[in-house]
Structure formats: structure tokens, C-alpha cells
Amino acid sequence: xxxxxxxxxxxxxxxxxxxxxxxxxxxxxxxxxxxxxxxxxxxxxxxxxxxxxxxxxxxxxxxxxxxxxxxxxxxxxxxxxxxxxxxxxxxxxxxxxxxxxxxxxxxxxxxxxxxxxxxxxxxxxxxxxxxxxxxxxxxxxxxxxxxxxxxxxxxxxxxxxxxxxxxxxxxxxxxxxxxxxxxxxxxxxxxxxxxxxxxxxxxxxxxxxxxxxxxxxxxxxxxxxxxxxxxxxxxxxxxxxxxxxxxxxxxxxxxxxxxxxxxxxxxxxxxxxxxxxx
Numbered sequence: 001x002x003x004x005x006x007x008x009x010x011x012x013x014x015x016x017x018x019x020x021x022x023x024x025x026x027x028x029x030x031x032x033x034x035x036x037x038x039x040x041x042x043x044x045x046x047x048x049x050x051x052x053x054x055x056x057x058x059x060x061x062x063x064x065x066x067x068x069x070x071x072x073x074x075x076x077x078x079x080x081x082x083x084x085x086x087x088x089x090x091x092x093x094x095x096x097x098x099x100x101x102x103x104x105x106x107x108x109x110x111x112x113x114x115x116x117x118x119x120x121x122x123x124x125x126x127x128x129x130x131x132x133x134x135x136x137x138x139x140x141x142x143x144x145x146x147x148x149x150x151x152x153x154x155x156x157x158x159x160x161x162x163x164x165x166x167x168x169x170x171x172x173x174x175x176x177x178x179x180x181x182x183x184x185x186x187x188x189x190x191x192x193x194x195x196x197x198x199x200x201x202x203x204x205x206x207x208x209x210x211x212x213x214x215x216x217x218x219x220x221x222x223x224x225x226x227x228x229x230x231x232x233x234x235x236x237x238x239x240x241x242x243x244x245x246x247x248x249x250x251x252x253x254x255x256x257x258x259x260x261x262x263x264x265x266x267x268x269x270x271x272x273x274x275x276x277x278x
Contacts (some may be wrong), residue, residue, distance in 0.1 A: 070222075083201050
């Protein structure tokens with residue numbers, strides 16, 4: 001077995017590109033973190049890029065004393081329920097599309113894939129009209145149901161690709177033992193597909209948590225607003241106090257960043273699982 005030597009020039013190029021993206025995506029977060037611990041006097045003192053002279057926690061107190069907790073809880077409810085139902089429906093549909101042969105299965109999969117190309121903005125008016133006719137405007141279900149519809153295409157695409165790579169012999173052995181399709185899905189296929197299911201759930205949760213335009217269209221009550229809408233309102237009242245605004249952004253993004261940091265291995269495994277044939 002020959003060991004291929006790594007080209008030092010190519011490796012240096014990889015590190016330069018990685019460093020570029022680290023600075024590009026990491027710098028805003030670092031700057032937001034520093035600003036969160038600055039008072040207005042430090043911010044207006046002229047040393048914009050410097051570290052705070054003294055850790056100031058008044059910004060966090062101001063954010064937490066506002067309606068930020070309500071917005072946070074609303075986002076958790078909406079994103080959590082939307083992710084849960086999207087994952088369940090997508091896993092069932094993906095199993096049927098990949099392992100249960102029926103007429104027009106490929107066409108159905110293609111329709112779901114095409115759904116990934118539909119911009120959210122083009123559907124705002126018809127979705128709002130349907131939601132209004134069902135009297136679901138300004139309610140959590142009126143926001144969760146559209147989220148599920150937009151989360152399904154990506155989830156089904158990821159899970160179907162994974163299920164297609166699972167050996168048919170596993171399913172055939174279960175059928176011989178008398179297992180029903182639903183039993184095969186629940187006891188065999190679903191546990192095997194944890195990387196793909198986790199990937200779809202994580203990607204959808206991040207999208208639902210940060211979604212703004214649909215929430216702004218469907219929700220008008222302060223008690224029902226999600227975190228992105230709450231951040232907009234907070235900026236409207238504290239637009240002069242930049243450290244407080246950046247503190248709100250920092251607190252709102254921190255749970256998602258931590259969630260992704262601890263779950264990134266699942267995302268990588270899930271995205272690569274369907275691309276590698278066993």
C-alpha cells in the first residue's frame with residue numbers, strides 16, 4: 001500500500017482558505033461579543049475596536065428585563081414543534097419513496113425536490129390568504145404549518161438519499177420474519193438513519209429559528225412574536241444604544257451557535273452518508 005504524500009503548497013493553500021473563512025464568519029461574532037460587555041461610555045470613548053475597560057453587564061440586564069424571554073420562548077415553541085413534525089413526516093415519506101416501490105414514486109420525489117427551488121416570498125400572499133380563511137393568523141399553528149411545508153423538501157431529499165443506500169437485504173429479512181412496513185420503519189430503518197434524520201432536523205431548526213419574513217407576515221401580536229421579530233422591535237427602541245442592540249443579537253444567536261457546535265458532527269455524517277455507497 002502506497003502512502004500518498006501531501007503537497008506542502010496545496011496544504012498551505014487549504015490553511016489560507018480556511019483562515020480566510022474563519023476571519024470572515026468569526027469576526028462578526030467576536031465583535032458582537034466584545035460590544036456586549038461595553039457600556040455606552042466605552043463605546044463612545046473612541047476605542048471602538050478595543051476590549052472593554054471593565055466588564056459591563058448592564059446590557060444583559062436591559063435585554064433580559066425586556067420582552068426578550070417571551071420572544072425566546074415563542075421561537076423555541078415554533079421552531080421545536082415545526083422541526084419535530086417536519087422530521088416525522090419527512091422520515092415516513094422518505095422511507096416510502098426509497099424502499100416501497102409504487103407507481104410515480106420518482107415523480108413524487110421530483111416534486112418535493114422542485115419545492116426546494118420555490119422562494120418563500122412568492123408564497124406569502126396565498127399562504128396568508130389561506131391562513132386567514134382558516135382563522136389561524138396570529139397563532140402558532142398558522143406559523144408552524146407553513147414552516148413544515150417549507151422544511152419538508154430538504155428533509156425528504158436528505159433522508160431519501162440515505163434510505164436508498166441501505167441494503168435491501170435488511171428489509172427483505174424483516175419481511176420474511178413477518179414484519180409490517182411500519183414495523184420495519186420504526187424498528188430498523190429509523191434507528192439506522194439517525195445521522196440523516198439528525199442532519200435534516202438540525203438544518204430545519206436553524207432555518208426556523210432565524211426565519212423572519214413569514215413570521216412578520218403571520219404574526220402581529222407582541223405576545224406571539226418570535227425572536228427575529230423581537231430583535232427588530234428591540235432595535236427600534238434601543239437604536240441609539242448600539243451595545244445593547246448587539247447584546248440582544250448575541251444572546252439570540254448564542255443558543256443556535258452552541259447547538260450547531262455540538263451537533264456539527266451529526267451534520268457532516270448525515271451529509272456524507274448518502275454520498276458514500278457501502
